Amino acid sequence: xxxxxxxxxxxxxxxxxxxxxxxxxxxxxxxxxxxxxxxxxxxxxxxxxxxxxxxxxxxxxxxxxxxxxxxxxxxxxxxxxxxxxxxxxxxxxxxxxxxxxxxxxxxxxxxxxxxxxxxxxxxxxxxxxxxxxxxxxxxxxxxxxxxxxxxxxxxxxxxxxxxxxxxxxxxxxxxxxxxxxxxxxxxxxxxxxxxxxxxxxxxxxxxxxxxxxxxxxxxxxxxxxxxxxxxxxxxxxxxxxxxxxxxxxxxxxxxxxxxxxxxxxxxxxxxxxxxxxxxxxxxxxxxxxxxxxxxxxxxxxxxxxxxxxxxxxxxxxxxxxxxxxxxxxxxxxxxxxxxxxxxxxxx
Amino acid sequence: xxxxxxxxxxxxxxxxxxxxxxxxxxxxxxxxxxxxxxxxxxxxxxxxxxxxxxxxxxxxxxxxxxxxxxxxxxxxxxxxxxxxxxxxxxxxxxxxxxxxxxxxxxxxxxxxxxxxxxxxxxxxxxxxxxxxxxxxxxxxxxxxxxxxxxxxxxxxxxxxxxxxxxxxxxxxxxxxxxxxxxxxxxxxxxxxxxxxxxxxxxxxxxxxxxxxxxxxxxxxxxxxxxxxxxxxxxxxxxxxxxxxxxxxxxxxxxxxxxxxxxxxxxxxxxxxxxxxxxxxxxxxxxxxxxxxxxxxxxxxxxxxxxxxxxxxxxxxxxxxxxxxxxxxx
Numbered sequence: 001x002x003x004x005x006x007x008x009x010x011x012x013x014x015x016x017x018x019x020x021x022x023x024x025x026x027x028x029x030x031x032x033x034x035x036x037x038x039x040x041x042x043x044x045x046x047x048x049x050x051x052x053x054x055x056x057x058x059x060x061x062x063x064x065x066x067x068x069x070x071x072x073x074x075x076x077x078x079x080x081x082x083x084x085x086x087x088x089x090x091x092x093x094x095x096x097x098x099x100x101x102x103x104x105x106x107x108x109x110x111x112x113x114x115x116x117x118x119x120x121x122x123x124x125x126x127x128x129x130x131x132x133x134x135x136x137x138x139x140x141x142x143x144x145x146x147x148x149x150x151x152x153x154x155x156x157x158x159x160x161x162x163x164x165x166x167x168x169x170x171x172x173x174x175x176x177x178x179x180x181x182x183x184x185x186x187x188x189x190x191x192x193x194x195x196x197x198x199x200x201x202x203x204x205x206x207x208x209x210x211x212x213x214x215x216x217x218x219x220x221x222x223x224x225x226x227x228x229x230x231x232x233x234x235x236x237x238x239x240x241x242x243x244x245x246x247x248x249x250x251x252x253x254x255x256x257x258x259x260x261x262x263x264x265x266x267x268x269x270x271x272x273x274x275x276x277x278x279x280x281x282x283x284x285x286x287x288x289x290x291x292x293x294x295x296x297x298x299x300x301x302x303x304x305x306x307x308x309x310x311x312x313x314x315x316x317x318x319x320x321x322x323x324x325x326x327x328x329x330x331x332x333x334x335x336x337x338x339x340x341x342x343x344x345x346x347x
Numbered sequence: 348x349x350x351x352x353x354x355x356x357x358x359x360x361x362x363x364x365x366x367x368x369x370x371x372x373x374x375x376x377x378x379x380x381x382x383x384x385x386x387x388x389x390x391x392x393x394x395x396x397x398x399x400x401x402x403x404x405x406x407x408x409x410x411x412x413x414x415x416x417x418x419x420x421x422x423x424x425x426x427x428x429x430x431x432x433x434x435x436x437x438x439x440x441x442x443x444x445x446x447x448x449x450x451x452x453x454x455x456x457x458x459x460x461x462x463x464x465x466x467x468x469x470x471x472x473x474x475x476x477x478x479x480x481x482x483x484x485x486x487x488x489x490x491x492x493x494x495x496x497x498x499x500x501x502x503x504x505x506x507x508x509x510x511x512x513x514x515x516x517x518x519x520x521x522x523x524x525x526x527x528x529x530x531x532x533x534x535x536x537x538x539x540x541x542x543x544x545x546x547x548x549x550x551x552x553x554x555x556x557x558x559x560x561x562x563x564x565x566x567x568x569x570x571x572x573x574x575x576x577x578x579x580x581x582x583x584x585x586x587x588x589x590x591x592x593x594x595x596x597x598x599x600x601x602x603x604x605x606x607x608x609x610x611x612x613x614x615x616x617x618x619x620x621x622x623x624x625x626x627x628x629x630x631x632x633x634x635x636x637x638x639x640x641x642x643x644x645x646x647x648x649x650x651x652x653x654x655x656x657x658x659x660x661x662x663x664x665x666x667x668x669x670x671x672x673x674x675x676x
Contacts, residue, residue, distance in 0.1 A: 170600075
C-alpha cells in the first residue's frame with residue numbers, strides 16, 4: 001500500500017510540474033488577444049479612484065480593467081518590461097526611465113496633493129508653516145517646535161519646546177517626489193543637499209514604510225511631522241499644518257485648493273510633465289504641494305484600441321468621481337493635452 | 348504470505364518487473380528533486396551576481412566600505428547596512444541565546460510535567476506570528492515603550508557609554524534588535540529544548556547520585572553535553588535575524604549612515620532591499636540593491652559554514668568525552 005501511495009504521489013507531483021509548465025506557456029500566448037481585459041499596475045495614490053473607475057467603466061462598457069496597486073516604482077518597472085498594459089506613477093518618468101521604457105508616453109490623469117501631518121502636544125490646531133520652515137526641518141536646522149521661524153508664522157500661539165522629529169518615507173514614493181520637488185523649489189539649500197526624487201537621502205529624521213507606517217510613526221511620536229497623500233490624510237483625519245503659498249495665504253489642503261493650484265499652471269512640459277511646485281504669486285487659494293499623477297502607456301500595443309478607450313474615459317467622464325475621493329478634476333487644457341496624447345497610442 | 352507469493356512464478360515475474368521500473372523511477376525522481384534544489388541555489392546566485400554586475404563594476408570592492416546611500420547623486424555603499432545588520436543581529440543573538448537556554452532548562456528540567464507541553468507549544472507559536480504583525484506591534488507598542496521607559500533607564504545607568512548616548516527614539520537599532528530577539532527566541536528554544544531532551548538519563552542520574560545539586564547537574568552534564576546543539580541552534584537563529592527584512596524595515600527607521608548610538612535610526616541589508624527594490628529610481632540603484640543581496644547571500648553562507656564546523660567539532664568532542672564521562676560517573 002505504501003508503495004502504491006508513493007507512486008501515486010510521485011505521479012501527482014510529476015503531473016503538477018507538467019501542468020505548471022504548460023499553463024505558463026499558454027499564459028504568455030493568450031496575453032495578446034484583444035478579448036482579454038486591460039491590466040495595469042502602479043501608484044497606490046490613484047488606487048481608490050481607479051477602483052471607482054473600474055466598476056463604473058465595467059457597467060458602462062462591459063469591459064474589465066484589472067489594476068494592481070503595487071506602488072509607482074513597481075508600475076514603472078512593469079510597464080518597462082511590458083508585463084502590464086499600462087503603468088501608473090505619481091512621479092513623472094526620469095529621462096533614464098523614459099529611455100529604458102522604450103516607446104511609452106505619460107498622460108496626467110488625476111490630480112491630488114501631498115500634505116504634511118504633525119503631532120505636537122500643546123501646539124495649536126492648524127499650525128501655520130512655510131516651505132522654508134519645512135525645508136529647514138528636513139535639513140535638521142529647525143530642531144524644536146518653539147523655533148523663532150515657527151513662532152513668527154504663528155503670532156500669539158503658545159508653542160512647546162518639544163524636539164522636532166521629521167518622518168519620511170523609506171520606500172520609493174510619489175509623495176516623496178512631490179514633497180522634495182516642492183522643497184527643492186523653495187530652498188536652494190535643500191535642492192543641493194537632498195534633491196528631488198521618489199527616494200532621497202534625508203539628512204535627519206525617521207524613515208517609515210508606506211502611508212500607514214508614516215502615519216503610525218507620527219501618531220506615536222510627540223513632536224513628529226511627516227507627509228502623506230492628501231486623500232489618505234483627509235480620510236484618516238490627521239492634523240495637517242497650513243502651508244503658506246506663493247500668494248502669502250494659508251489655504252486649507254483639499255480638492256478646492258489643489259484645483260486652484262492646477263488652474264494657475266498652464267505650462268505643460270515635455271512628455272506631458274506638469275510641475276505644480278513653483279506657483280505664481282497670483283495663484284490665489286492654491287495649495288502649494290499639489291501634484292499630478294500619470295498613466296504610462298506603450299505607443300505600440302496589441303490592446304491600443306482598448307487603452308485609448310479606457311484612458312479617454314478616465315480623463316473625461318471618470319473625473320467626476322474625483323472630488324468624492326479627494327481628487328481634484330483635471331483642468332481643461334490638461335485633459336485636452338491628454339486627448340492629443342491618447343491619439344498617438346497605436347498609431 | 349510474502350515468501351509464498353515470491354515462490355509463485357507469475358507473481359515473482361510481476362514483482363520483479365515492478366522492481367525494474369519502480370526503483371529506477373524512484374531514483375530518477377528523487378534525484379531530479381535534489382538537482383532542482385541545487386539548480387535553484389545556483390540559479391539564484393547567478394541571477395543575483397548578474398543583476399549586481401553594473402554596481403560591482405562601478406563601485407568594486409569599495410562598495411563595502413562606502414558610508415553613503417544616495418539615490419539622487421547615485422552614490423551607493425553597503426557600509427551602513429553591513430553595520431546595521433551586524434549590530435542588530437548581534438544584539439538579538441546576545442539576548443536570545445541565554446534566554447532560550449534558560450527557557451529550555453526550565454522546560455526540560457524544572458517545570459512541572461503538565462506545564463511543559465503547553466508552554467513549549469506557546470513558545471513555538473511565537474514563531475508563527477507573521478513578521479509584518481510583529482513589526483506593526485514594534486511601531487505601536489514596543490517602540491514607544493523603548494523610547495519612554497527602557498532607553499531613558501539605560502541612559503541613566505550606562506549613559507557614559509557612547510552606545511547609549513543621544514536622544515531616546517522609538518525607531519532605531521535597539522528596537523529592531525529587540526524585535527529580532529522576539530523572533531529568534533522560539534527558534535533557538537525549540538532546538539535547544541530538543542537537544543536537552545537527548546541528554547541520557549543515566550548521565551543526569553549519575554550526577555545526582557554523586558551529590559550534585561540541580562544547578563550543578565545542569566552545568567556539568569546538560570550544558571556540556573548539548574554544547575554543539577546550542578551553538579547550532581544559535582547560529583540558526585542568527586541566520587534568521589540576518590535575513591529578516593520586513594519587521595526590521597518597519598522599526599529601524601530607514602536611515603543611511605553609521606551611528607554609534609543604539610537609539611539612532613539605521614538600516615540593514617535585508618530591510619534596505621525590501622524597502623527600495625520595488626521603487627528603485629535607476630538601474631544603478633537596482634544593481635546596488637542586488638549587490639547588497641549578494642553580500643547577504645555570502646553572509647548567510649559564511650554563517651552556515653561556521654555553524655557546521657562548530658557543530659561537527661562539537662560532535663567529535665562529544666563522542667570523545669562521553670564514554671570517559673560515563674566511566675567517571
